[in-house]
Amino acid sequence: MSPWRALARLARYKLWLYLASGLLASVMFYLIPLLPGLVMRRFFDRLVGKVPESADWVLALLVGIAVARAAQLMAAGLAENSLRIVAATLVRANLLERILQRPGARALPSSPGEALSRFRDDVEAVVNFLSWTLDPLGQVIVVATAVGVLARAYPGFTLAVFVPLVAVLAVVNLATRRLRAYRRASREAAGAVSDLLGEALGAVTAIQVAGAEPAVVARLRSLNAARRNTALKDQLLGATLGGLAHNAASIGTAALLLVAAQSMRTGGFSVGDFALFVSYMDWIANVVGMFGFYLTQYRQTGVSLERLADLMAGAPPADLVRHRPVYLWGAPPPPMPAPEPGPPLQSLAVEGLTYRHPGAERGVDGVTFTLRRGSFTVIAGEVGAGKTTLLRALLGLVPPDAGTVRWNGAALGDPAAFLVPPRCAYTPQVPRLFSESLRENILLGLPVDAADLATALHAAVLEDDVAGFPAGLDTQLGPRGTRLSGGQLQRVAAARMFVRDPDLLVFDDLSSALDVDTEARLWERVFARGGATCLVVSHRRAALRRADEILLLDGGRIVARGRLDDLLAASPLMRRLISPR
Structure with missing residues (x-):
């Protein structure tokens, strides 16, 4: 989609607000200074003495124009900023929806730090330019x-003073590609x-160990x-082009003085005429500079749209x-309810499941197995086997x-959308906690009155730890749960699963940081x-002793x-x- 088509679609979202912003900030903004x-x-x-008229009316007109200008600027600022906020919210909502629809392990095509930069800077660049799209009209x-x-x-005078402005415009246009x-x-x-700052701050312990x-700082x-x-290159070129555009007024004034000096001496070109020329020339130079800026921002908006x-x-x-x-005004809609669980799990069949990592031969190939309700299945294998x-x-x-993945015999068209609580819950190898309280990390938006926290804490062998925390369930866990030990972090993630009471529990090496007694x-x-069905790496x-079936992987098979x-x-x-190590 071309930048103009994207901007036109954004403009139509709140057309009345876009037109109000255009009239006040793009048309009246330019006309009133004339x-x-x-x-x-x-x-x-x-x-x-050329016009025998009282100066009081002149001064009154200037005051009236100043008042009108101030009112126009206030109304323009309100309309323009409202348009930017609405458009930025729309774009960011669409971005976030797409990211959440993506497969969880590949939600972002770039690093989180780079994604945040695009959410912030590139969206801002696009909506700012949207509010300027009617500027060329004004x-x-x-x-x-x-x-x-x-x-x-x-x-003759007009031609002499406006040629430099046209030349500046041509130079600015030629430089926009660079x-x-x-x-x-x-x-x-x-x-x-x-990106580096985000990764370093999230891995302080690993860097210290x-x-x-010194390598990270370097x-x-x-x-x-x-x-x-x-x-520096970006700002220097932009400032140079802006300086050329805005200083064109001075060049035009010098040209005017040279051309009009003789006419002013003979009276053919009055002081009032000179004031009109200088006033218009200064504003036209600003307008030309703004148009040059508009062209550079259009190029930059194209870059931002590509990155988004x-x-x-x-x-x-x-x-x-x-x-x-x-939902920028009024109450937002209620959150979407969790999907209906439907018939309880009787069997989960995996048939010929194959996945290869992009650009590599590693992955899994033709994996087939079936889980029965209440079974405990363990996936085992060496590092890199594909578990x-x-x-x-x-x-x-x-x-x-x-x-194909089948739930009670029915093929799942979108496993990522179907295999969620209350049907299925998953704890990854490295659980992700947030810089919130223990309660909030377990519930993750689940209503308190709909959750049996005590049972979930007991199932995760976490009740004694919570009793020892200074604020109990309200204890703040720090960034990514850094105030917890590795075993506590894994058990908090397990409690997050248990509180949702799913049919299928999927653990990726849950007990790797637990001592033998806690694991047992x-x-x-x-x-x-009762009725818990588990798939465990x-x-x-x-875990291996308790398994009803062990699936031994080697080379993805x-x-x-x-x-x-x-x-x-x-x-x-x-x-x-399983040999001692």
């Missing part, structure tokens, strides 16, 4: 009006800095140097500006290349939940399956996995 020039010509001619009207007034009386390249490089460099602080300095250089389209990751470009309700990838493909967190109690309490003996004792007798790989 009026003082006419008044000043009369005023100066009155001073030299600029054409004011230039035509001013040049018409001047050329009708002084055609400015666009500089802006793209500047945005990408800023995104790289944001590795003694990598990398940050390198990225900052690149960002500084690209920003990348975040849409395969969706039609028009979806970026798709019309939808935005986590299998869970992600099954749950729709990555898009499978082939295969956790599995006992899981089994005490684990190499721990406690199931190479053996069965109970632990049978696999130990038949599979060297199984014996190697």
Whole structure:
């Protein structure tokens, strides 16, 4: 979708607001400053006696124009900022919806820091330009009006003073392509800095343990140097073009003085005429400068729209500006209810599930198995065998290349949308907690009156830990749960699953940070939940001993399956996995 089509679609979202902003901020904004020039010509001619008229009316007109200008600027600011807020909300809502629709493991095509940069800076660039799209209309009207007034009386002078302005406009237009390249490089460099800062702040412990602080600081300095250089080029070229445009008025004034000096001496060109020329020339120079700025911003808006389209990751470009309700005034609608659970799980069948990581041969290939209600199935294998990838493909967190997932015999068209609470809940290998209270991290928006927190805490073997926390369930966990131990973090994630009481529990190496006693109690309490069906990635003996079936993966394929004792007798790989380390 071209930038103009995208902007036109945004403009139609609140057409009345767009037109009000255009009239006040793009037409009246440019026209009103022409009026003082006419008044000043009369005023100066009155001073030299050419027009025998009281100066009181002249001063009254100037005051009236100033009051009208102030009112126009206030109304324009209100309309323009309202338009920007509404349009930015619409674009960001569409972006967020698309990101949440994407497979969970590949929701962002770039880093979180880069995505935040696009959400903030690129959306702001697009909506700012949207509010300026009618500026050329006002600029054409004011230039035509001013040049018409001047050329009708002084055609030779008009030509002499406006040629420099036209030349400046041509120079600015020629330089916009280079400015666009500089802006793209500047945005990408800023995104790289944001990305590194986000990753470093989220991995402080890992950096400290590795003694990598000097390397991280050196990398940050390198990225900052690149960002500084690209920003300098961007700002320098933009300022140079802006300076050329805005200083064109001074060039035009000098040309006017040279051309009109003799006429002013003979009386053919009055002081009032000179005041009118200077007034119009100064404003026209500003208008030309604004038009040059408009052209540069159009190029930069194209860059921003391309970067935002990348975040849409395969969706039609028009979806970026798709019309939808935005709730900036009044109460928002109630949140969507959780999906109806439907018939309880009796069987989950996976048939020929295949997924390959982009640009690599690793993944899972042709995996087939069936889970029965109440069963406990463990996926085991060496590092890199495809265990986590299998869970992600099954749950729709990555898009499978082939295969079918069936719930009670019915094929799932969109596993990611179907396999959610209360049907299914999943705890990844590295659970994600938020910088909120323990209660909020477990509920994640679930109404308190609809949740059995005490039962969930007991099932996750977390009740004693909560009793020891200074504020109990209201204890703040810090960024990503940094105030918790690894085992506590995993059990909080488990409690988040249990409080939703799903039919199917999917754990990715849940007990890896638990001691033997805590792990044993956790599995006992899981089994005490009637009808719980579990799919677990684990190499721990406690889980393997309890398994109704173990799926042994190697190279992305199931190479053996069965109970632990049978696999130990038949599979060297199984014996190697469970041997003491």
